[in-house]
Amino acid sequence: GLKDCVGMNSQARVLFVGYNADHTCVCVGTATGFAVFACDPLARRFGREFGRGVGIVEVLGRTNVAALVGGGADPLCPETRVALWDDRQARTVAEAECRTPVRAVRLLRDRLVVVTDMAVWIYSLPAFELVRRIATTNNPRGVCAVSCGERQLLVCLGDKPGQVRLEGLNVQLSRLLTVHESSVVCAALSADGSRLATASDKGTLIRVWATQTGASVGEVRRGSDHAMIYSISFWDGEQLQRQRQPPSLITLTSDKGTCHVFSLGCDII
Numbered sequence: 163g164l165k166d167c168v169g170m171n172s173q174a175r176v177l178f179v180g181y182n183a184d185h186t187c188v189c190v191g192t193a194t195g196f197a198v199f200a201c202d203p204l205a206r207r208f209g210r211e212f213g214r215g216v217g218i219v220e221v222l223g224r225t226n227v228a229a230l231v232g233g234g235a236d237p238l239c240p241e242t243r244v245a246l247w248d249d250r251q252a253r254t255v256a257e258a259e260c261r262t263p264v265r266a267v268r269l270l271r272d273r274l275v276v277v278t279d280m281a282v283w284i285y286s287l288p289a290f291e292l293v294r295r296i297a298t299t300n301n302p303r304g305v306c307a308v309s310c311g312e313r314q315l316l317v318c319l320g321d322k323p324g325q326v327r328l329e330g331l332n333v334q335l336s337r338l339l340t341v342h343e344s345s346v347v348c349a350a351l352s353a354d355g356s357r358l359a360t361a362s363d364k365g366t367l368i369r370v371w372a373t374q375t376g377a378s379v380g381e382v383r384r385g386s387d388h389a390m391i392y393s394i395s396f397w398d399g400e401q402l403q404r405q406r407q408p409p410s411l412i413t414l415t416s417d418k419g420t421c422h423v424f425s426l427g428c429d430i431i
Contacts, residue, residue: 174195178191222271227269260278263278273331277318357373365389393414
């Protein structure tokens, strides 16, 4: 597998796999450490074997700075703590402590977003000062996404099941949307922040929204049977981004062991 090809401990249990906020890297956390891989071309960038578990990894773009949260039976640090690791210095340079376990982390150039069960905490960087707390409904899956383009947006759960909240990080925007009748389990923003996609715990429909207006711009059907949606991603493409056009494709994975790819004209390809 991937661990064998890039020198990770092939015996260590994988605890986390995910893209970073701008989708330039894939981050892997294991029961003994972590590693970060560039996506294009696929290559290992850096990593560490601590001999202790890392349950969440989020790297800042293509830098050597990563946010780490402990995980597994022998965690590197408590699951209530986010450690900002500078791999060039080979040390933790800052920490944020929460009262409850951290469920997700997003790292931007000037913001650190930390998701816990009932709130989202936004810290300024490099000062590492808490600038905002957003209350949410119960969020054990850590549903949260950010866009990294000119319009930096945050989406998280709202006050009630079926709601999401859109907040501008560098623009004036604050909007509460009712997107499903049942609990939202997955959400994604396009790179330019123009589109939002959401899925509920039913796992049958993925709905797409315009962030500027909050209006529905379409939906795609994964199937008619129940499924747990694990991830949703937009494909923007460099040419579309240069032309400031909305994304053309959306992909999703689920517990059905499949990956679906849809055009945003609602046709599966």
